[in-house]
Amino acid sequence: MAHTPARPGARLTGWDPEDEDAWHRGGHRVARRNLVLAVLAEHVGFSVWTLWSVLVLFMSPEIGLGFGPDRKFLLVATPTVVGALLRLPYARAVTRFGGRDWTVFSTALLLLPTLAAAYFVQRPGTPFWVFLAIGALAGAGGGGFASSMTNVAAFYPRRLQGWALGVTAGAGNLGVAAVQLVGLLVLTAAGDTHPAYVAAVYLPLIVAVALLAAWKMDNVDTVRTEPGAQREAVRDRRTWAVCLLYIGTFGSFVGYGFAFGLVLRHEFALTPRETVGYTFLGPLLGAFSRPLGGLLADRLGGARVTFWAFLGMAAGTGVLVAATRVGSFTLFVTAFTILFVLTGLGNGSTYKMIPALFAHQAEQEVTAGSDADEAFARARRLSGAVIAVAGAVGALGGAAVNLAFELSYTGSGSGTPAFAAFLVYYALCLAVLRTLRPAPAPAGHTPHHPDAAKEASRV
Template sequence: MSTTTGNSTGTSTNGSVAAPTSTPTTLVPESPSRFRQLTAPRSRVIRDWDPEDTAAWEAGNRKVARRNLVWSVATEHIGFSIWSIWSVMVLFMPQAVYGFTAADKFFLVAVPTLVGAVLRVPYTMATAFFGGRNWAIFSGVALLVPAVLTWWLMVNPGHSLGTFMAVAALAGLGGGNFASSMTNINAFYPQRMKGWALGLNAGGGNIGVPVVQLVGLLVIATLGNRRPEVVCAVYLVLLAVASVGAAVFMDNLDHQTANPKAMLEVLRHADAWVVSLLYIGTFGSFIGFGFAFGQVLNQTFLAGLTGGAAPTPAQTAAASLHAAQIAFVGPLLGSVSRVWGGKLADRRGGAVVTLWTFVGMACAGVLVTLSARADDVTTGAATGLQLTGLIGGFVLLFVLSGVGNGSVYKMIPALFETKAASVPGPAVERAAWSRSMSGALIGIAGAIGAVGGVLINLGLRASYQGAAKSATAAFVVFTLFYVGAAVLTKVRYRR
């Protein structure tokens, strides 16, 4: 194992955000607590890691960071797939067999979203207490539980909605993996490469959403919509591979990347709340639509096939197949665009990219709203033009939300790099403070952003329960939020 490290700390300047509106007065202490001393990793530990030391970086640290990035992406990818597995399971759940309505199914995909959002806060601190490698192993093995229980429940229908929601909640464990993985990789890479590294790490994880949907599509296309256990079996194998890979190839760092004091300290900065709100608009949209897109398409196709009558098993299967054939495309493009968004933010600045992302999302929201409204006021199945507008607008929302995910996360280390420059004290302490604050906000913003996914699913559920039995009202609300986010970004960071 390479333990190449550097002993000097450099700083870099990034113009992606405006000057901070407030400055820190004290540095968060880095001395480990008694609990952390007991839980600190004992093996595969790299000490005195300094990514800003360019000589050490070129001498070997780059390869060490890249190796950890590769397996961090792998473990986070599987975590995202388990987190979003119920967006696929609902396509295997005809109402005649399981007894759940469309509104019930939106609850089923909202529950793991909420649990994953809440877990992102403790998962952010986990790498500091247990080590990035150790936590990657543990969090991967823990996902075997929801995978097995999902398998069992899906092949034994007849249980209550509450039982299904409890098992779906366990899938939320996969949502926490994002925070620990991002916090860990943030500590491995220098400031000049954080946008690319965090974008690649997050994009590789996000792509777990379309991949599990693609696996579901292959199962439905080849075996029909009555074999959901095949999807679970595939991911049991992948979980084992990712956990073993993390154990063999990843490393722990000896310094803290986030801690409870940093979590409290970062919340005193107004920018922490603003960035978190912006992340609701980007990541919240990505994960919310990722979980709901298939169900929205399923309801659209089912309404066109039945004309409002009770669906037959053949019609239900046909609608599920049509939805699965399209649903994975949006999350796939959104995952890929996150990497590009982080790299673009490295070049142009996080705030610039974020502003124009929200402008584009507002335009895409208008397209989706108009297409849905046109379908509402016409009888029969949606026309080709209406479906093109609906699906095209959704895909555009996915792509832009991915770009915004990368650019918003680029803003985080740049914000605290700027704030740290005004703090008196040695450069090494300022760098440690900036790293600790960035790691803390990555977790907090990730948690709050994921709550946006819950709100999207609940909004769609409420909209479908309305008199119009349509998602149009929810689309109007989402579009207005994107307009507000664009204005907020312009006022605060692009004055």
């Protein structure tokens, strides 16, 4: 491993976090510094990504922007789609340009949609296509998830990557709740006719994080990539099974985070202030429950925890339908908040399933006569690739959620058809989970490789 640089902002050569002596001599401090800044960048990125989930609540005839629910749901779906599509190229960009340089660029890039939002959201008569274009630019904040995760993984040894990546993902998810809280503060202090203030709050934060990244972060010359790993992963049926599940968990978390405020306004005719007062709690609890899902998966098995999470999500969706029919606001908000918690649990447990599934496959290959080291090296390579692919595809679920709400409210004036569609999807995920549970090992069977012993109980 390279020695700790004399000053931050260096290009680290020969970096090897698995070298324990160098790690304890100072490498852990380098990793922690870069982790903190990657977390800040991702948190701000998620907030900008979900900025329009708050801004659309202000858009009303009073400020000259009286768009209907169909256009508002389309507007919040747009950054979701763009953010999902950017995740794979953003992950590759870190390996090409370096974690520091890409973090500085991608964070500074967020100034464009944030400045544009602050300017146009209070200009009466602005065409709808302008807001769609700004929302698409805000999608860059969602792509930052992949680059931050790739960067952090390069700094930490495998034994600590689960913790480091969990912190990074959780901080990003908290950005969804943070922007809702900013909206609440603006509504409380300035009323519901100043949406530009919400975007303006993030302008100095973006500048500060970009400058800190330029000053304190490092580039690593050995960010590890496996050529062809993603192409190999997409040919594996388990990759798409995991993607299907992650669409249901992370897609629901992001989609509900974008749509919850609009759904409340249309179901119960709330004011913007009343709406935002309820919308921040669900994403906040969902972000905190994500690492809990990983911990439960370690103890009980990823497939089992994910199964119960989807079962709870299906039940909660049924309660939402009932609450809508009887017009119970309290029941509706309570059920939606519990849904956020369950999506967070499912996010953590689904990601924990990935290395376990491929370790189990490697164990089967070794039993059939394959070389153990080669089989488990391939399992690790595919696991990393599937995590990247699932993160990108799963985010598209957020767009699907918002489009489902758009069609539902346009066609029937109610969210019930959308909830029915989600219920069917969760049932499909439950069926897929039954196919992913591996058969128990024979009595007295000894794993062929240490990775199998570590991962077998996590499937």
